[in-house]
Amino acid sequence: xxxxxxxxxxxxxxxxxxxxxxxxxxxxxxxxxxxxxxxxxxxxxxxxxxxxxxxxxxxxxxxxxxxxxxxxxxxxxxxxxxxxxxxxxxxxxxxxxxxxxxxxxxxxxxxxxxxxxxxxxxxxxxxxxxxxxxxxxxxxxxxxxxxxxxxxxxxxxxxxxxxxxxxxxxxxxxxxxxxxxxxxxxxxxxxxxxxxxxxxxxxxxxxxxxxxxxxxxxxxxxxxxxxxxxxxxxxxxxxxxxxxxxxxxx
Amino acid sequence: xxxxxxxxxxxxxxxxxxxxxxxxxxxxxxxxxxxxxxxxxxxxxxxxxxxxxxxxxxxxxxxxxxxxxxxxxxxxxxxxxxxxxxxxxxxxxxxxxxxxxxxxxxxxxxxxxxxxxxxxxxxxxxxxxxxxxxxxxxxxxxxxxxxxxxxxxxxxxxxxxxxxxxxxxxxxxxxxxxxxxxxxxxxxxxxxxxxxxxxxxxxxxxxxxxxxxx
Ligand code: HEM
Ligand code: FES
Numbered sequence: 001x002x003x004x005x006x007x008x009x010x011x012x013x014x015x016x017x018x019x020x021x022x023x024x025x026x027x028x029x030x031x032x033x034x035x036x037x038x039x040x041x042x043x044x045x046x047x048x049x050x051x052x053x054x055x056x057x058x059x060x061x062x063x064x065x066x067x068x069x070x071x072x073x074x075x076x077x078x079x080x081x082x083x084x085x086x087x088x089x090x091x092x093x094x095x096x097x098x099x100x101x102x103x104x105x106x107x108x109x110x111x112x113x114x115x116x117x118x119x120x121x122x123x124x125x126x127x128x129x130x131x132x133x134x135x136x137x138x139x140x141x142x143x144x145x146x147x148x149x150x151x152x153x154x155x156x157x158x159x160x161x162x163x164x165x166x167x168x169x170x171x172x173x174x175x176x177x178x179x180x181x182x183x184x185x186x187x188x189x190x191x192x193x194x195x196x197x198x199x200x201x202x203x204x205x206x207x208x209x210x211x212x213x214x215x216x217x218x219x220x221x222x223x224x225x226x227x228x229x230x231x232x233x234x235x236x237x238x239x240x241x242x243x244x245x246x247x248x249x250x
Numbered sequence: 251x252x253x254x255x256x257x258x259x260x261x262x263x264x265x266x267x268x269x270x271x272x273x274x275x276x277x278x279x280x281x282x283x284x285x286x287x288x289x290x291x292x293x294x295x296x297x298x299x300x301x302x303x304x305x306x307x308x309x310x311x312x313x314x315x316x317x318x319x320x321x322x323x324x325x326x327x328x329x330x331x332x333x334x335x336x337x338x339x340x341x342x343x344x345x346x347x348x349x350x351x352x353x354x355x356x357x358x359x360x361x362x363x364x365x366x367x368x369x370x371x372x373x374x375x376x377x378x379x380x381x382x383x384x385x386x387x388x389x390x391x392x393x394x395x396x397x398x399x400x401x402x403x404x405x406x407x408x409x410x411x412x413x414x415x416x417x418x419x420x421x422x423x424x425x426x427x428x429x430x431x432x433x434x435x436x437x438x439x440x441x442x443x444x445x446x447x448x449x450x451x452x453x454x455x456x457x458x459x460x461x462x463x464x
Contacts (some may be wrong), residue, residue: 010344023344076347083349102345109338172349174357175335179261207260216338217261217331219359220422222351235430241262242428248257 004030005097009044011056012104014113021113023102026056033093037080038063038070040092057116065089065229068164071171072117073104078168078227086166086229106167108176110214121167123213124181128165130209131202132185138194147193160187162230172227175216180224182210183236186243200247207244264327269426271324272419276445278317279412283452290459293389300388325367332360355418355446362415369408376401396460405457413450420445 007028014021026048031040038060045055061069065086072087074080080090095101103117111119138144149157160183169180186203189195195202218237225234257263288299303310355362380391395401420442424430429438 012344073343073345076343076345077349104343104345107339107341107343109340174346174352176338177261177335207262211261214338215261216335217264219331219335219356220418220425221356223349224351226349226351234425235432238425238428238430240428241265241426244260244262245266245428248253248263 002032002034004032005092005095005099007031007040007095007098008100010100010102011116013056013116014105016115021116031092033091033095035092036063036088037074037090037092038088057114057118059118060088063088066164068166071106071166071168073106073171075102078106078171079166079229083226084229084231086164089229106171108167108170108215110176110178111167111170119167121165123215124165124167124178126213127178127182127206127209128185131198131205132189134189134195135198136194144194149193153191157188157191159233160184160191160236163188163228163232164230166229168227168229169224169232170215172223173216173218174221174223175219177218177224178210178213178215179218179237179240180228180232180234182206183234183238183240184232186240187236190239190243199243200250203240203243203247207240264331265426267323267327268331269423271320271327272423274317274320275324276416276420276423278313279416279449280445283449286456287452289392289456296389296392297387321370325363328360328363353418355414355416356422358414359418362411365408365411366415369404369411372404373408393460393464396457397464399461402457402461406454409450409453412453413446416449417443417446 009026009028010023011026012021013024026044028040028044031043035043038058041056041058048055058072059069061067063070065088068086070087071079074087074090079085079087080094082090082094105111105113105117106119106121108119110123111121114120163181163184165181167181170176170178173180186199186206189202190199220234222234225232258267285299285303288295376395377388377391380388382388382391396405421435421439424435424438
């Protein structure tokens with residue numbers, strides 16, 4: 001049932017040129033509960049533009065939960081309070097009339113704030129560049145599917161491959177660790193026959209890249225798995241640990 | 251050798267060191283508790299246990315050196331990780347809410363660890379380096395210590411801190427070692443909680459019992 005609600009937003013504002021930012025308070029009036037969180041921000045921004053104020057900068061692209069571009073910490077949780085949901089797929093019906101919502105960017109030393117809610121997640125790209133790929137051409141779907149694999153392996157690889165690289169795991173981790181992201185990539189590629197030849201090299205260089213980029217260390221708090229919009233399991237971190245040990249001793 | 255040291259300088263390597271040394275401590279804690287339970291059987295049973303331990307002098311020496319090395323690694327690595335993790339998020343969140351993964355154990359590892367470390371120094375000073383003679387055996391030293399309510403309280407606090415540390419540490423070490431599978435992880439999690447409760451209750455009851463009865 002559609003209804004309209006009023007909200008108070010406490011939003012982090014920060015300029016690229018300034019090392020420090022702060023919270024600004026905005027009123028979001030007459031927000032339809034059928035809107036997504038980003039559509040709600042669009043409404044607030046339209047009003048800011050009318051008032052000749054700088055709109056709130058936030059990242060977004062597909063708005064259908066598949067690209068991994070959006071994301072902010074809403075009331076202390078990455079992508080907000082709804083489990084297995086990206087910010088663009090979070091609907092305003094999950095909020096109450098007259099509620100105050102606190103919106104902050106991902107916070108990690110490895111993710112510097114670019115502007116307001118936009119952070120630079122290039123560190124994740126650097127980790128991928130260190131080995132998150134398969135060098136050999138596997139051909140079209142026909143060729144790749146020529147090597148049969150078991151259903152269990154396919155399912156596990158798929159769970160890991162669902163990672164959209166949004167960085168929520170880093171944002172949710174009390175230690176700002178990127179291990180769920182890296183574990184997911186290691187699993188996704190290493191479980192499949194085409195990725196196996198490079199598995200050893202991959203885990204060694206991706207882990208080292210991760211360490212170099214200033215992420216924290218995993219202490220098995222499991223917040224990443226719970227706040228991940230794709231519910232990627234920490235079993236992928238265990239697999240990475242295992243593969244890393246195997247690669248180190250062989 | 252270079253690859254060996256390099257391995258333990260990585261994030262995963264450091265976690266492995268925490269896990270291996272933590273596992274060693276869990277083994278020690280289990281033995282130590284079982285031995286100390288002889289205190290419930292009275293003076294003679296306890297002294298017989300202590301006698302038996304001293305009979306294994308060479309084994310005890312090796313174990314003690316091993317535990318000391320493990321302790322240095324665990325404390326030093328724990329501190330390194332704590333500092334690095336704080337450093338990984340310079341600007342904190344104004345609001346941070348757990349999705350339900352964090353628990354009292356996981357959120358307090360460095361602090362319960364510090365309590366255990368401080369307690370350990372006191373504990374070794376109380377008992378391991380105590381002066382004992384034929385008329386004042388280690389049993390008398392122990393009972394005299396626990397006659398003081400202050401010591402009983404300190405030992406209770408340490409037992410609770412240890413239980414909280416193990417509540418997270420037990421399953422966490424398996425995850426760190428790469429052992430997490432639906433087949434056995436639910437069981438490991440349950441055993442970890444049971445282990446924490448038994449260790450906490452066991453070490454807490456000894457001083458209470460001795461304070462009340464001796
Ligand atoms: C007999 C006493 C102790 C036992 C049985 C014990 C056991 C453990 C275990 C099993 C872990 C989990 C390792 C992992 O997650 O892979 C752990 C982690 C930890 N321990 Fe201990 N420990 C003890 C004493 C201490 C002391 C004295 C300190 C520090 C002063 C300490 C600090 C830590 C810290 C900070 C962690 C978390 C490391 C991380 O995940 O980043 N522990 N401990
Ligand atoms: S905008 Fe693409 S996942 Fe949210």
